[in-house]
Amino acid sequence: MFRRREPVSFAFLAEADQFRSNVVAPAPERSSVSLIAGRWLLGLTIVAGLVGSLVIGMPALRVDHSSQAQQSQASQGR
Template identity: 65%
Template sequence: MSRRREPVPFAFVAEADRFRSNVTPPARPRATPSQIAGRTLIGLTIVAGFIGSLMFGMPALDSQSHPTSRTQQSEASDGR
């Protein structure tokens, strides 16, 4: 057993880098069809929310189309 140069307060910390477990973890339970459907619906709802926020948010963030179109419309109506 090799000794470390600096003291380690707990023996298990010094042994932790060499420890390998021989116990396999239990298998994960399979998701039921209702759980899969629920996760799919939640994912689709989140994606639809992102798409909707982009559809409604992009025209509001477009700073060039709104002020110029309003001034052009008012100038066209004043000219007639």
């Protein structure tokens, strides 16, 4: 297969670089108060969930030294 090349004038290419559209994108709609409040509430819920899981999980991450001390005392007593 061969490609068919059509000549394009240089003036057309130069014009294409300078072309500006007169179509303007519509302005974004302003967020309503209820939408902003909903976003804040969602963010606070996520943060509260993370903090709550950390608070609940901290005792599980704490090393219990009392059980090790009881085991060592029991082994010394034998």
